[in-house]
Amino acid sequence: MKSLQVDQSTGYAVTETGNRLGDIAQKIWDQGQRALPHGTCSYVGSGGHTAYGGHGLFARTAGLLLDRVVSVDVVLANGTAVKASQTSNSDLFWAVRGAAPSFGIVTSWTYATLPAPTQNINWAIYYDSKLPTSNAAQAVLALQEFTLSNPSDKLSVACRVSGDSAGISVWFGGRFYGSEADFLKTITPLRNALPAPSQFTYNMASNWIEGLKAWTGPLDTSKPDSFDTFFAKSLYVMPDKPLTSPAVSSWMDYILQKGGNTGLAWWVEIDRVIRTPGADSTSFAHRNAALVLQLYGATPDGKGQFPSTGISFMNGLLSSLEPNPKAAYPNYIDPTLSTSEWRSQYFGANYQKLAQIKKKYDPTNVFNFPQAIQPE
Numbered sequence: 001m002k003s004l005q006v007d008q009s010t011g012y013a014v015t016e017t018g019n020r021l022g023d024i025a026q027k028i029w030d031q032g033q034r035a036l037p038h039g040t041c042s043y044v045g046s047g048g049h050t051a052y053g054g055h056g057l058f059a060r061t062a063g064l065l066l067d068r069v070v071s072v073d074v075v076l077a078n079g080t081a082v083k084a085s086q087t088s089n090s091d092l093f094w095a096v097r098g099a100a101p102s103f104g105i106v107t108s109w110t111y112a113t114l115p116a117p118t119q120n121i122n123w124a125i126y127y128d129s130k131l132p133t134s135n136a137a138q139a140v141l142a143l144q145e146f147t148l149s150n151p152s153d154k155l156s157v158a159c160r161v162s163g164d165s166a167g168i169s170v171w172f173g174g175r176f177y178g179s180e181a182d183f184l185k186t187i188t189p190l191r192n193a194l195p196a197p198s199q200f201t202y203n204m205a206s207n208w209i210e211g212l213k214a215w216t217g218p219l220d221t222s223k224p225d226s227f228d229t230f231f232a233k234s235l236y237v238m239p240d241k242p243l244t245s246p247a248v249s250s251w252m253d254y255i256l257q258k259g260g261n262t263g264l265a266w267w268v269e270i271d272r273v274i275r276t277p278g279a280d281s282t283s284f285a286h287r288n289a290a291l292v293l294q295l296y297g298a299t300p301d302g303k304g305q306f307p308s309t310g311i312s313f314m315n316g317l318l319s320s321l322e323p324n325p326k327a328a329y330p331n332y333i334d335p336t337l338s339t340s341e342w343r344s345q346y347f348g349a350n351y352q353k354l355a356q357i358k359k360k361y362d363p364t365n366v367f368n369f370p371q372a373i374q375p376e
Contacts, residue, residue: 004031011113013027014109026220034113036062038058040216047100048331051066052099053066053284055271055331057158064284066284070111070112095283097282099373104361120177121204122173127170130168136252137245144290146193151190152182154183157172158172159171159271162259162268163256227302230306232294233332234334235295236327237291254320262313264310269293271292285327294329347373354373
């Protein structure tokens, strides 16, 4: 199920869900130099990535991947195949854009693709050595303040944090879809707010697809992906409840004390995220978020058994920053969450409406799994 066809008159791409993100990026480029917002891991499946959101470096400009969906083909629990859109099965259309696995088997998404940006800048800010905790905390808080100042949506920003008893590693990078002059004007406030001395580099990509591959690596997914044994958590940071200086300092202290004795290869990525369209336009619940954090821990070689202390370290990595998290990203599945926790953190106020739609389309709960919407 890897067919993908772009309608040259509308720009709509009908994409079977066997396509992975690398497949989609290459195929829509080849069929008219089109683009979509999506993640940077080529082997991630398009079905689940779209179903629960679809963050990526183009999101500030173009939204989440699920925002580009104009219709979807779904096999329901009773075996019928239906199409859902704004004008047909609109309640199902709302539900599958944020919680699709609970409602049926998506066989294809139809996306409204965009003309690929003609100006593409890749950039990075980094440090030649690990930072003391105070400087690392300053860097994270500077990113938050910069994000809350609403800089140009042409700019994507990602920050990666890791560390051990020797200090904290901090790296920033992203893309800019505009001119060099506009980029330098936009990035300067962030650069000025970061602890010195940092290194700064950027380059103009020859086109959209080459700039994307500089981030993703090869887009070809014809060979098997490498194996990875990992555990992940996530956190959305809301504008009305930003990270506090004491919380970030506590987090850095935890990393300094615990980060080097985990038996894991771990990191935290902090991304500037999209906050439009409105919160009720899809079942994706966290439209007003300013930042999303992915906390990722894996066995060093990607193989073997996850260490027995690894999950407690990862749980502590989150709780040292936010002991009472309210919002998380369902594509970073966290099996340690209780039923009440994942319902509220993944779906928020949308859960009850999702449960009602579930009762309509899957009353006997055929599509059931540990974190599935339940018919109510």
